[in-house]
Amino acid sequence: MTRTVLKDEQWDRIKDMLPGKVSDPGPTADNRLFIESILWLARTGAPWRDMPEEFGDWHNIYNRFSRWSLKGIWNQVFEELSQDCDMEYLMVDGSITRVHQHGAPKKRNNSAEAVGKSRGGLTTKIHAATDALGNPVRFILTAGQASEYGQANALIEGFSADFVLADKGYDSNAFLLEVKKSGAEAVIPPKRNRIDQRKYDKEIYKERNLIERLFQKLKNFRRVATRYERLARNYMGMLQIAAIMIWLAWQRQ
Numbered sequence: 001m002t003r004t005v006l007k008d009e010q011w012d013r014i015k016d017m018l019p020g021k022v023s024d025p026g027p028t029a030d031n032r033l034f035i036e037s038i039l040w041l042a043r044t045g046a047p048w049r050d051m052p053e054e055f056g057d058w059h060n061i062y063n064r065f066s067r068w069s070l071k072g073i074w075n076q077v078f079e080e081l082s083q084d085c086d087m088e089y090l091m092v093d094g095s096i097t098r099v100h101q102h103g104a105p106k107k108r109n110n111s112a113e114a115v116g117k118s119r120g121g122l123t124t125k126i127h128a129a130t131d132a133l134g135n136p137v138r139f140i141l142t143a144g145q146a147s148e149y150g151q152a153n154a155l156i157e158g159f160s161a162d163f164v165l166a167d168k169g170y171d172s173n174a175f176l177l178e179v180k181k182s183g184a185e186a187v188i189p190p191k192r193n194r195i196d197q198r199k200y201d202k203e204i205y206k207e208r209n210l211i212e213r214l215f216q217k218l219k220n221f222r223r224v225a226t227r228y229e230r231l232a233r234n235y236m237g238m239l240q241i242a243a244i245m246i247w248l249a250w251q252r253q
Helices: 008-017 027-044 058-071 073-084 149-156 173-181 202-218 232-252
Strands: 089-099 116-118 121-130 136-143 163-165 185-187
Touching: 008 027, 008 073, 008 232, 027 058, 027 232, 058 073, 058 232, 073 136, 073 232, 089 149, 089 202, 121 149, 121 202, 121 232, 136 149, 136 232, 149 173, 163 202, 173 185, 185 202, 202 232
Parallel strands: 089 163, 163 185
Antiparallel strands: 089 121, 116 121, 121 136
């Protein structure tokens, strides 16, 4: 028997957020087994075809996973769990992941699937925002060579935090203005070439290590650490599944 991951209380937390009914005798009756199958895949990084038979036919599981990604089911669960966030701080950062050859888009327009090309090969960049406790609240995917600053406004849009923390790569007058408009105070070190070397709260800035630790937690899931999914929406699905487990683990404490 393959080791399962979900605790009973964690399953109870999310089961009513998923499509289908308990009384349904059809395929939606096995939601827990389906979630366990995707968690197994996300943790191990194994190919879809290597899915243990006890989870069911791998092709059916893949189709269902892809369909849920398209419909935004994973995102709905992630957003529901992240309502429990602590908005004293909002932290933003980015991290690059390597794209496996099996995850390379078939079409030439790689950017449409958030894949970029560099000397190191194909890459995708994860742009993330976390709350004051380092729990994820938003993700955006771009090609690996895209700047982190380019997604800064989208990462903080709609959030109401006391402080916004970011490294000096986000230091720009335009972003500082967006932070101010949101009602938050920017805790961002100034670039060396900035004429006005403005002050920032260095003690609060130390908390930024939490978002770096978030990327470490996310990449404990091998199918997040390396991108195997051709479609950006499916890679985002894997990312959101990892985030769901991070939230469930925190809420269980």
